[in-house]
Amino acid sequence: MKRIGWNEVPRKSGSSHxxxxxxxxxxxxxxxFSDSEELGPVMLAKIAKHTGLTEDDL
Structure with missing residues (x-):
């Protein structure tokens, strides 16, 4: 996501999101999601819908 222009906002104290x-x-x-979680095709499609990711980005 960073490659297509998304940037992380500094986290609030105690937040895991x-x-x-x-x-x-x-x-x-x-x-x-934590780094150890594997995301399936349905969740990847939902993320792509809201963030502008394409199949090539995934």
């Missing part, structure tokens, strides 16, 4: 912002999107995207 990552807030990502993009200059072309009004609302931040909240990333709530």
């Amino acid at each position: 990552v807030r990502l912002i993009h200059k072309d999107y009004a609302n931040p995207y909240i990333w709530s």
Whole structure:
């Protein structure tokens, strides 16, 4: 996501969620997955829908 312009907002104290912002999107995207979680095709499609990722990005 960083490759297509999403940047992490500094985390609030005690938060495990990552807030990502993009200059072309009004609302931040909240990333709530740990690095060890494997995401399936349905979740990847949902993320792509809200963030502008394409199949090539995934």
